[in-house]
Amino acid sequence: MRPQTLDDFVGQPHLVGPGSVLRTSIERRACPSMILWGPPGSGKTTLARLIAKSTDARFITLSAVSAGVADLRKAIAEAKQARARHGRSTIVLVDEIHRFNKAQQDAVLPHVERGDVTLIGATTENPSFEVNKALLSRTRVFVLSPLGDEEIGTILDRALVDSTSGLGNAAVLGQSARAKLIALAGGDARVALNALELAAEIASGRAGAAAISSEDVEEALQRRALRYDRAGDEHYDVISAFIKSLRDSDPDAGVYWLARMLEAGEDPMFVARRLVILASEDVGLADPQALSVAVAAQQATHLIGMPEALYPLTEATLYLALAPKSNSGLRAYMAASQAVEETGALPVPLHLRNAPTALMRKLGYGKGYQYAHDFADAKVKQAHLPDELDGRKFYEAGERGWERGK
Numbered sequence: 306m307r308p309q310t311l312d313d314f315v316g317q318p319h320l321v322g323p324g325s326v327l328r329t330s331i332e333r334r335a336c337p338s339m340i341l342w343g344p345p346g347s348g349k350t351t352l353a354r355l356i357a358k359s360t361d362a363r364f365i366t367l368s369a370v371s372a373g374v375a376d377l378r379k380a381i382a383e384a385k386q387a388r389a390r391h392g393r394s395t396i397v398l399v400d401e402i403h404r405f406n407k408a409q410q411d412a413v414l415p416h417v418e419r420g421d422v423t424l425i426g427a428t429t430e431n432p433s434f435e436v437n438k439a440l441l442s443r444t445r446v447f448v449l450s451p452l453g454d455e456e457i458g459t460i461l462d463r464a465l466v467d468s469t470s471g472l473g474n475a476a477v478l479g480q481s482a483r484a485k486l487i488a489l490a491g492g493d494a495r496v497a498l499n500a501l502e503l504a505a506e507i508a509s510g511r512a513g514a515a516a517i518s519s520e521d522v523e524e525a526l527q528r529r530a531l532r533y534d535r536a537g538d539e540h541y542d543v544i545s546a547f548i549k550s551l552r553d554s555d556p557d558a559g560v561y562w563l564a565r566m567l568e569a570g571e572d573p574m575f576v577a578r579r580l581v582i583l584a585s586e587d588v589g590l591a592d593p594q595a596l597s598v599a600v601a602a603q604q605a606t607h608l609i610g611m612p613e614a615l616y617p618l619t620e621a622t623l624y625l626a627l628a629p630k631s632n633s634g635l636r637a638y639m640a641a642s643q644a645v646e647e648t649g650a651l652p653v654p655l656h657l658r659n660a661p662t663a664l665m666r667k668l669g670y671g672k673g674y675q676y677a678h679d680f681a682d683a684k685v686k687q688a689h690l691p692d693e694l695d696g697r698k699f700y701e702a703g704e705r706g707w708e709r710g711k
Contacts, residue, residue: 306463306470306498307351311359315494316348316456317449327447334360338417338424340402340432340441343449346493349427352449353398362423363387363395369404374412381413384422395422402426403435410440417443451492458487460494461501476505477516486522500525540571544579552587556626563622573614577603580621591631591706598624629706637700644694651691 308314311321311328320327330336336356341349350366357364365380377397384395399405399413417424417440424444428435432446452460464471465478478486478501486504490497501517503525508517543565550558566576577599584599602621606614660671677683690697702708 306460306467307354309355309358311355314348314352314355315459316452317352320447320449321352331356331359336360336396336423338422338444340426340428340436340444340446341449342428342430342432342446344429344451344492346490346495346497347449347451348494349449350398350400353396353425353427356425357396360394360396363393364398365395366398366400369399369401369409372399372409374409377409377412381416381421384416388421396425397422398425398427400427401429403428403430403432407437410437414440414443452494453492454487457490457492457494457497458483461486461497464498464501472501472505476508479516479518482517482519482522485519489522489526496526543571544575547576548579548583551583551622551626552630554626554628554630556623559622559626560619563618567611567615567618573606573611573618574603576618577606577614577621580618580625583625584621586635587630587632588625588628589631589634589703590708591629591703593707595625595628631703631705631708633701633703633708640699644697644699648691648693651693654688654691656687657689 311331314321319325321331322328327336327339341352343349354364356362363384365383367376367380380395380397384397387393387395397413413422413424416422426432426436426444432441436444461478461483465476466472466474468474482504486497486500490500500522504517504521507521507524543562547559547562547566550562563576567573580599581596581603584595588595599621602617605617609617655669656671656673658665658670660666665671673687675685675687677685679685688695
């Protein structure tokens with residue numbers, strides 16, 4: 306069901322729509338080397354093939370998972386021969402280019418620079434982090450978006466009636482089943498088409514009408530594979546949304562992002578560690594009990610594992626979202642850190658120094674120190690900072706929760 310022309314390409318109007326920069330380059334047969342960055346099933350490989358077809362270029366596909374430097378050199382040598390003999394350019398698609406190591410990226414760099422090949426790298430990862438700067442500076446980055454519901458629907462409708470590559474009207478997809486399939490596809494055309502094909506097979510195995518039902522769609526998908534990469538952007542985006550939701554005291558959003566992570570297979574201990582950090586950083590002394598709750602959740606998660614760990618993690622998530630917030634601890638430390646940066650290693654006041662030997666006592670170590678428990682309420686007024694910082698304040702109590710009035 307891959308489209309054969311740019312006009313048939315579904316989605317990404319900012320890239321292939323009339324008047325767009327990329328489409329104009331394609332129509333002029335002047336495509337630069339590029340990185341196509343987008344989620345699975347958004348059309349990266351299809352677009353690369355269409356670019357090659359539209360520009361009458363040779364097309365070579367390499368997978369960064371299995372290809373090595375030797376494969377790259379072979380492809381480039383073939384490209385040079387094709388240009389020399391036939392004047393024909395070559396497009397090399399490197400799928401999952403983020404998996405290329407530095408040596409592999411360096412190997413292709415001079416050939417991209419000289420124009421021996423037009424490189425198209427396809428990646429689901431942020432190229433800013435995964436592609437070296439030298440190669441990145443010689444390519445254009447085009448960002449593909451997840452396909453919308455209407456676009457997924459268009460792709461499904463085409464597949465239902467296409468008699469060459471699709472189902473050729475051999476199956477009927479009801480409105481409710483169609484809506485469920487679109488929702489569960491998550492903007493991934495590949496997931497949608499694979500599920501449609503399997504659902505049609507399931508439906509055809511029943512006696513009587515072969516209409517695809519919502520149950521057939523659910524059985525075909527079994528369980529939605531959430532778009533989530535534990536080492537990539539989605540990982541950092543979702544945990545960022547989780548932390549900020551708790552910081553903003555939104556329990557509903559907090560538990561939603563928690564479910565997004567756990568249901569996608571995130572390491573529960575990673576979540577637990579972030580809860581412990583948030584309990585100190587954002588709840589802090591407004592509710593000192595928050596750290597105990599978070600640490601207990603972390604220990605419970607380590608002890609029992611998934612799936613039961615969702616209970617303590619959910620409890621801690623909701624507790625931290627509902628707790629009053631204070632970052633006075635962070636502010637106090639940063640202020641003290643700034644003082645250390647400004648003044649260096651100032652000497653410890655003599656009366657606060659330990660004096661385990663006679664020589665140290667003779668030098669005045671510990672002299673004049675007042676033992677707190679000898680005073681009412683165990684409070685004593687004496688200098689505790691170096692003389693150069695006398696009177697400096699680093700901690701300022703917050704105005705919420707336990708700190709109020711401190």
